[in-house]
Amino acid sequence: MASVPVSHLILFIASLVIAASVVGTITTGVDRVSAAVDDAGLDATEQLRTDVTVVSDPDAGVYNATDDSVTLLIKNTGTYRLAPDGSGLDVVLDGRYVRPEATAGELVSADGANAWGRGDVLRLTIDATEVGGSSGLDGGDHRVFITVNGDEELFQFRVE
Numbered sequence: 001m002a003s004v005p006v007s008h009l010i011l012f013i014a015s016l017v018i019a020a021s022v023v024g025t026i027t028t029g030v031d032r033v034s035a036a037v038d039d040a041g042l043d044a045t046e047q048l049r050t051d052v053t054v055v056s057d058p059d060a061g062v063y064n065a066t067d068d069s070v071t072l073l074i075k076n077t078g079t080y081r082l083a084p085d086g087s088g089l090d091v092v093l094d095g096r097y098v099r100p101e102a103t104a105g106e107l108v109s110a111d112g113a114n115a116w117g118r119g120d121v122l123r124l125t126i127d128a129t130e131v132g133g134s135s136g137l138d139g140g141d142h143r144v145f146i147t148v149n150g151d152e153e154l155f156q157f158r159v160e
Contacts, residue, residue, distance in 0.1 A: 050149035051078030058157040068136035070126040081115040092145040102127040
């Protein structure tokens with residue numbers, strides 16, 4: 001008769017060990033999912049707060065054939081503060097990605113600011129030889145696609 005309570009005790013202890021390991025595994029998984037949701041929420045907030053608008057006039061001659069550059073004025077219309085040199089921008093000119101080294105940004109509406117804040121305007125100069133080669137851009141229609149933190153802007157202009 002003593003063997004029945006001993007076997008029950010062994011099964012009870014084994015079930016507690018298994019239950020504890022399952023709870024530990026589930027808790028770790030829940031913590032990871034919770035952290036991922038928090039990160040996704042922060043990313044979504046950053047994307048929602050970011051908004052830029054190209055304010056350059058496409059008919060005002062944004063392309064300079066002398067130095068083969070495209071100059072755009074971009075206004076931060078969102079509440080998220082961006083890098084003052086435009087380093088957070090991804091630029092695609094005529095379907096080709098422009099390397100960050102081929103762009104230069106300068107704040108024109110904020111004196112000595114260390115961030116590109118709401119309402120500030122950035123002058124972005126794009127080296128067109130990245131796309132057009134040594135001859136620069138050909139005559140005709142051209143497109144600049146700018147992306148920052150998920151916000152996308154398209155600017156079209158014509159070179160005569």
